[in-house]
Amino acid sequence: DAGVIQSPRHEVTEMGQEVTLRCKPISGHDYLFWYRQTMMRGLELLIYFNNNVPIDDSGMPEDRFSAKMPNASFSTLKIQPSEPRDSAVYFCASSFTGGYSPLHFGNGTRLTVT
Amino acid sequence: ELKVEQNPLFLSMQEGKNYTIYCNYSTTSDRLYWYRQDPGKSLESLFVLLSNGAVKQEGRLMASLDTKARLSTLHITAAVHDLSATYFCAGGRDDKIIFGKGTRLHILP
Numbered sequence: 559d560a561g562v563i564q565s566p567r568h569e570v571t572e573m574g575q576e577v578t579l580r581c582k583p584i585s586g587h588d589y590l591f592w593y594r595q596t597m598m599r600g601l602e603l604l605i606y607f608n609n610n611v612p613i614d615d616s617g618m619p620e621d622r623f624s625a626k627m628p629n630a631s632f633s634t635l636k637i638q639p640s641e642p643r644d645s646a647v648y649f650c651a652s653s654f655t656g657g658y659s660p661l662h663f664g665n666g667t668r669l670t671v672t
Numbered sequence: 673e674l675k676v677e678q679n680p681l682f683l684s685m686q687e688g689k690n691y692t693i694y695c696n697y698s699t700t701s702d703r704l705y706w707y708r709q710d711p712g713k714s715l716e717s718l719f720v721l722l723s724n725g726a727v728k729q730e731g732r733l734m735a736s737l738d739t740k741a742r743l744s745t746l747h748i749t750a751a752v753h754d755l756s757a758t759y760f761c762a763g764g765r766d767d768k769i770i771f772g773k774g775t776r777l778h779i780l781p
Contacts, residue, residue, distance in 0.1 A: 591769065601760065601771040614768060649714065658703045660717035661762075661769060 560584075562664035564650050570670045576638040579667045582631055583652030591661060592625055592635050593649045601649070607633065640671045674699055674765045678772035686780050688750050693775045695744040695761035703764040704744045706735050708757045709774070715760065718746075751779045 563582040571577055583590050591606040605615040610627045618625070622641070627633040637644055647668050651661040675698040685691050695704070706718040719728045721737035721744060728735050732755065734747045744761055756779045762771040 589767065593771075600773040603768060603770060606768065608767065651715075658720060658722055658764065660705055660707075660720050661715075662717070663715045665714050 562650055562652050562662050564648075564664035564667050566667060567665065568668045568670075570672065571640055572672055573641055574639045575671075576636065577640045577644075577669060577671075579635040579648050579650075579669070581633045581635070581650030581664060583633070583650070584662055585631065587652035587654045587662070588630075589653045589655065590627060590633050591651045591653075592633070593651065595647045595649060595666070596645075604635070637669075640669075642671045645669055645671050674701060674763050674768065674770045676761060676763045676770050676772040678759075678761055678775050680775060681773060682776050682778075684778045684780060685748075685751055687752055690750065691748050693746040693748075693759055693761075693777075695746070695772055697742050697744075697763040699742075699765065701739075701742070701763035701765050704737050705762040705764070705769070706744070706746055707760045707762065707771075709760065710757050718759075748777075753779050753781055755779055 565580045588609050592604040594602045604617045605625045606613055607627045625635045647666045649663050649666045651663045653659050653661045677696045679694050704721040707715040708718055709715045719735040724739040726737045732749045737744045758774045758776045760771050760774045762769050
């Protein structure tokens with residue numbers, strides 16, 4: 559089991575550019591979550607999917623953020639246009655519903671917007 | 673809306689001492705999680721607590737859940753330096769999993 563795989567690990571971009579973060583969940587997991595971590599705000603839930611369907615995107619900060627899950631093995635989080643305040647570590651996590659299993663986190667993408 | 677609060681947010685303690693981290697949540701949560709995060713790393717699951725009175729232990733860490741008080745605790749026994757990390761609790765409600773701000777634990781030799 560390779561775990562949750564995120565790419566890229568680090569992303570540095572200029573303000574105004576489009577950024578796409580990628581996530582491959584653990585095979586067989588039916589929930590996928592995107593979180594953002596900053597020192598000031600901690601871990602914020604942005605959006606989560608169940609069986610590839612977005613269930614709650616109320617945590618997405620603005621229309622500049624969008625997320626998709628075209629199939630069970632791939633999800634993207636896109637920021638367009640990016641701003642310096644988007645700088646953070648973005649984590650993807652997956653789980654399966656049986657027995658309220660824990661979230662399995664990827665290694666995160668550290669985004670820096672200059 | 674589920675809110676999760678931890679205290680303390682920072683804790684510096686001596687090796688060999690015992691201490692407890694507290695996690696309060698604002699509304700009914702049907703499960704409670706504890707995670708550990710080392711600096712620059714991802715989050716690692718420690719415990720999942722599913723029912724009132726649940727207690728789980730792993731090494732020097734013990735977690736408990738009181739659903740009536742909406743309180744979970746993470747107790748550290750005879751702390752060692754290797755336990756230095758940030759510890760998060762998270763509550764689950766309607767499939768959403770909401771994290772507390774974390775407790776940064778620094779254990780002094």
